[in-house]
Amino acid sequence: MQIVILGAGQAAASMAAKLRALGHQGGITVIGDEPIPPYQRPPLSKAYLLGKMPLARLTLRGPEWWAEQDIRLLTDTTGFSIDRQARQVQTSAGAVPYDQLALTLGARPRRLPPGMGGDLAGLHAIRNLADIDRLRPELQAGRDLVVIGGGYIGLEAAAVARMLGLRVTLIESAPRILARVAAPETAAMIRKLHESHGVTICESTALTRIEGSQRVEGVRLADGRLLAADLAILGIGVDPETEVAAQAGLRIENGIACDSHGRTSDPAIWAAGDCASFPWQGQRMRLESVGNAIDMAELVAENMLGGGRDYQPKPWFWSDQYDAKLQIAGLGHGHDRIVTRPGDGAHGGSVWYFREGQLLAVDALNDARAYMVGKRLIEAGRSPDAERVADASVPVKDLLA
Known part of the structure; x- marks a missing residue:
């Protein structure tokens, strides 16, 4: 049985390892559009951005492991479409046939609407290694940084920037930071932590546009104020990566919709991690976390081989700031x-x-x-x-x- 995993992050690495650990002897192919093997993402906005973790330590598995496990790893390869009838994934490296396919595509950062300066140089998103490598040289002491969005990604970036000596203002359009994910009491503790390190936090503060001719020069707020900015970081959330699945006609509902086993609306296709939604306590749930990526991917690996187990998430998260x-x-x-x-x-x-x-x-x-x-x-x-x-x-x- 040929198993193909499209998307090469934490979930893909965990699924491939679990398949071999469970005794699967057939082919396994992992396809990723980045030029390096699967790596850890949480340290990107923390230790790696600070220069405290080298690239080698980010990698989840060394090249020798993939060879020893006889897993075909296609890096720098884009999966364009899925031919469900022929059971093939069309990629930039050609067609890859499968008996069972798993989608571990992750999520992508939200961007600003057209006309708001989202294409200016100096405006950064934080999601993958290339994003961080573009940002790192710009984090120079004494510069003015505006962070747009008071979720965990924005707060972690603000902390790193302050530790590197930048002046940091964080703006959040909601009445408080962490409004979607934490209680006011938790938000108050985190706000106090950042203010003690010199971050200016502006809540109930909407963005009008990013100002500049070629690159970021300032951030215009809805109340008319203009914040000085040498650069800006956009941390307004992510959306599940569903385009390939939707084009293939799979059901989409807050991500790629799966049943309790991780199977999509096509019985030969599965999904796991940030891109997948699953039934839980009478609702459809999607979790963006390392724990979910690992646990769901390992469950899907087991179910691909006939396990028949329901996914029972045990959510846990963490955030390092200062x-x-x-x-x-x-x-x-x-x-x-x-x-x-x-x-x-x-x-x-x-x-x-x-x-x-x-x-x-x-x-x-x-x-x-x-x-x-x-x-x-x-x-x-x-x-x-x-x-x-x-x-x-x-x-x-x-x-x-």
């Missing part, structure tokens, strides 16, 4: 109560999300013990008493009792 680490377990959507618990130091503590007494999620800033306890409780389906969570005199480990 010397602080934010760790998140679970999903807080639909909560009806927030409980905060103090941590150690000026920038630390945890935020606990409950719905009808059930623990949904924990955000922990510089508080690894709270994160681990919360994660264990969530995965076990157990919920501590909210009043005990809020009581700092109760040791966090006692919440497991």
